[in-house]
Amino acid sequence: MTWNPAKYSHYADHRGRPFFDLVSRIDAGAPRRVVDLGCGPGEFTATLAARWPDAEVVGVDSSPAMIAAAQAAPERPENLRFVTGDLRDWTPGPEDDVVVTNAALQWVPEHRELLSAWAAAMPAGSWLALQVPGNFGAPSHVLMREHAATPVWRHLLDGVLRHDDAVGEPSDYLQVLGAAGLGVDAWETTYLQVLQGEDPVLEWVRGTGLRPVLDALSPEQAAEFEEGYAALLRKAYPRADAGTVFPFRRIFAVGHKPA
Numbered sequence: 609m610t611w612n613p614a615k616y617s618h619y620a621d622h623r624g625r626p627f628f629d630l631v632s633r634i635d636a637g638a639p640r641r642v643v644d645l646g647c648g649p650g651e652f653t654a655t656l657a658a659r660w661p662d663a664e665v666v667g668v669d670s671s672p673a674m675i676a677a678a679q680a681a682p683e684r685p686e687n688l689r690f691v692t693g694d695l696r697d698w699t700p701g702p703e704d705d706v707v708v709t710n711a712a713l714q715w716v717p718e719h720r721e722l723l724s725a726w727a728a729a730m731p732a733g734s735w736l737a738l739q740v741p742g743n744f745g746a747p748s749h750v751l752m753r754e755h756a757a758t759p760v761w762r763h764l765l766d767g768v769l770r771h772d773d774a775v776g777e778p779s780d781y782l783q784v785l786g787a788a789g790l791g792v793d794a795w796e797t798t799y800l801q802v803l804q805g806e807d808p809v810l811e812w813v814r815g816t817g818l819r820p821v822l823d824a825l826s827p828e829q830a831a832e833f834e835e836g837y838a839a840l841l842r843k844a845y846p847r848a849d850a851g852t853v854f855p856f857r858r859i860f861a862v863g864h865k866p867a
């Protein structure tokens with residue numbers, strides 16, 4: 609799937625809040641290496657390098673465009689580097705004391721098994737922190753699926769949106785990490801995001817959840833799909849004076865391996 613770093617970073621404030629809520633629960637003092645899996649354009653990974661200046665901090669992402677954007681950022685700290693790679697191929701090394709993965713595992717169907725394997729292999733005293741969107745039942749995603757299933761689009765989009773098992777509940781991650789012997793803090797938060805501009809919910813999902821649809825269609829078809837979908841979104845998320853309220857549920861878990 610293609611990722612657009614500029615589109616993605618446009619919402620860095622709304623996207624940054626859950627990242628910082630997540631990493632605030634990591635209580636590592638002097639980690640040797642910190643890994644950010646699915647790091648995207650890297651602006652949040654850079655904050656990890658600033659927080660732990662003596663750690664080697666590595667951002668990993670499968671999108672060459674995201675890694676190119678991350679590497680192009682000005683004033684990259686010396687302890688920070690980015691590599692292109694699939695997180696499914698990553699395995700923890702003996703010095704990987706902190707692993708963060710923010711808003712990436714929803715794209716990886718087998719992520720529960722991966723978490724279990726990572727948790728088992730990480731060194732004593734390490735931290736494993738994840739955040740995934742928990743909004744697949746929200747109108748934005750239900751309407752996307754319903755629109756994709758209409759007779760006009762079904763033959764082009766059948767099987768493209770895989771939402772049913774994309775993420776678990778907080779209790780699932782508590783179970784997965786706990787079974788590997790980690791102490792776990794798992795929770796959920798719904799952020800009432802106030803978006804501005806025309807069709808802001810469409811604009812938001814263009815950067816993330818709508819990508820598989822856009823990738824499966826020609827530009828003309830994508831524009832037509834968006835037109836119908838945008839009309840549905842306008843009804844579900846009416847614009848008010850202060851902007852358009854877009855509630856966004858997110859799921860968090862932070863595991864700590866006993867020292």
Ligand SMILES: C[S@@+](CC[C@H](N)C(=O)[O-])C[C@H]1O[C@@H](n2cnc3c(N)ncnc32)[C@H](O)[C@@H]1O
Pocket residue numbers: 611623627645646647648649652668669670671674693694695696709710711712715716816
């Ligand atoms: C929604 S963005 C999150 C980026 C960043 N973590 C943040 O919080 O801003 C999801 C990122 O996961 C990456 N990604 C998706 N599947 C991946 C995989 N299998 N391996 C590595 N990165 C992946 C995408 O390329 C994208 O940059």
